[in-house]
Structures are given as structure tokens and as C-alpha cells.
Amino acid sequence: MAPQYKLTYFNLRARGELTRFIFAAAGVQYDDNRIEFSEWPALKEKTPMGQMPLLEADGKVVCQSGAIARYMARETGLGGKSSWEEAQVDMFVCGVDDLITKLCDAHFASDEAVKEERTKALGPYVSKFLDNYEKLCGPEGHLVGTSLTYADLAFFVGMHDIWQHRADALEKYPKLAKVAETVRDNEGVAAYIAERPETNI
Incomplete structure (x- = not known):
């Protein structure tokens, strides 16, 4: 059952x-x-x-x-097919968690000056995040391995608010764009x- x-x-x-x-x-x-x-x-x-x-x-x-x-x-x-894949998957998921923390810290800041400062700092942070993920990403539409893992899902979830402001955020990141497509195509x-x-x- x-x-x-x-x-x-x-x-x-x-x-x-x-x-x-x-x-x-x-x-x-x-x-x-x-x-x-x-x-x-x-x-x-x-x-x-x-x-x-x-x-x-x-x-x-x-x-x-x-x-x-x-x-x-x-x-x-969806956790990876070996212990090493699991470690890689968790690495990507932890990185997305850091990104979400930054987004939440900016969104929920009660002081307007702090909110503005944190929002401004997001630009360089997101660029570095995407650079790193593109460099480490697999070539077949998955961050790790050759099948869907929760790292792919985490990346897609983390990108939501970024896409709200920049629909073309992955234009210069073809491997990551392929990951997003893989997740989006999941029924x-x-x-x-x-x-x-x-x-x-």
C-alpha cells in the first residue's frame, strides 16, 4: 500500500x-x-x-x-543513481537554497533601504550563480546524469522570480535553458x- x-x-x-x-x-x-x-x-x-x-x-x-x-x-x-550523483544533486539543490534565501531576504525586508540594498545585490549574485551552474551542468538537459533529478526541479523553482523580471535570463546559458525545458515538459x-x-x- x-x-x-x-x-x-x-x-x-x-x-x-x-x-x-x-x-x-x-x-x-x-x-x-x-x-x-x-x-x-x-x-x-x-x-x-x-x-x-x-x-x-x-x-x-x-x-x-x-x-x-x-x-x-x-x-x-529523483535523488540520483549513485552516491556520487546524490552528492552532486544535493550540491546543486543547496546552491538553489542559498539563492532562495537571498530572494526571500530581499522580499521580506521590513526596512525599505535594506530591501533596496538587498535587491540591488541580487543582480551580481544571480549572474555568478548562473555562470557556475552553466559551467557545471550536464549537456543533456539535466544538471546531473541523464535523467530527471530534484536538482533540475530545484533549479526551475529557484528561477521563478528571476524569470518574472527577466524572461530572457537563460539566453546566454544554453545548457541551463535545456534543463528548464526538460522540467517544463514534464507532464x-x-x-x-x-x-x-x-x-x-
Whole structure:
């Protein structure tokens, strides 16, 4: 019998979207439990570490977005085909996590001057990020190996807000453009993107 999964997070992409993409790409059914900010204080004390997202698998609960995504990648065969591939995949995913942290830090800055400074610093950071990823990327439409991994999904998720401002962001990065095309062409991912709620981060 297939495990019963429930992912609990705010109605945001941010730290929950990669796991949603893994579920979508793998065609795995789950309960996408999106809660309101007003619901969080009552739930917080009942969570393992006082934070989200939360993954419930057959009644067992784990938190930390990275741990959740890695677990589901292993469970769905999207984590890499060898220990070395797994390490490479995790390297790319960790890099995207750094990117998302920078994007969130700029978006959620309460001080306008700080927000402006952080947003301005994103340009050089994103350029270096893309340069590195293009250099390390495989030639066949995948960051690692010859089949879809959650590194490809993470890269696509991380690019969302960049594409909002620069639709041609990958024009000078042919290998990465091919990765984005691979993810976009995945039937499960395409269906999820078409149906997901529009959120600002």
C-alpha cells in the first residue's frame, strides 16, 4: 500500500515548492495543506521544531525543507543513481537554497533601504550563480546524469522570480535553458503549474 503524504505550509512557493514539484514530477498523490498565517500560532507549538514546512508520512512527521525534499527525492527515485550523483544533486539543490534565501531576504525586508540594498545585490549574485551552474551542468538537459533529478526541479523553482523580471535570463546559458525545458515538459510538473495558486514568493 502506498504511503499517505501530507505537506503543510503557507500558501507560498518559498520553502515548500520544491517538495510540491517532486510530488508532481513523480506523479505521487499527496495532501497539499496550505494554511493561513492566522492559523500558524496555534499549530506552531505542535510541530517538532516550531517551523514549517511539515511532511506527514503515514502519521510520522518531519520538518526542515531540505530534509523533506531529500527524503521525497529518495522515495521517488529523483535523488540520483549513485552516491556520487546524490552528492552532486544535493550540491546543486543547496546552491538553489542559498539563492532562495537571498530572494526571500530581499522580499521580506521590513526596512525599505535594506530591501533596496538587498535587491540591488541580487543582480551580481544571480549572474555568478548562473555562470557556475552553466559551467557545471550536464549537456543533456539535466544538471546531473541523464535523467530527471530534484536538482533540475530545484533549479526551475529557484528561477521563478528571476524569470518574472527577466524572461530572457537563460539566453546566454544554453545548457541551463535545456534543463528548464526538460522540467517544463514534464507532464506532472506542467499540470501542477497550470493549477497552482498564484503567490508573490
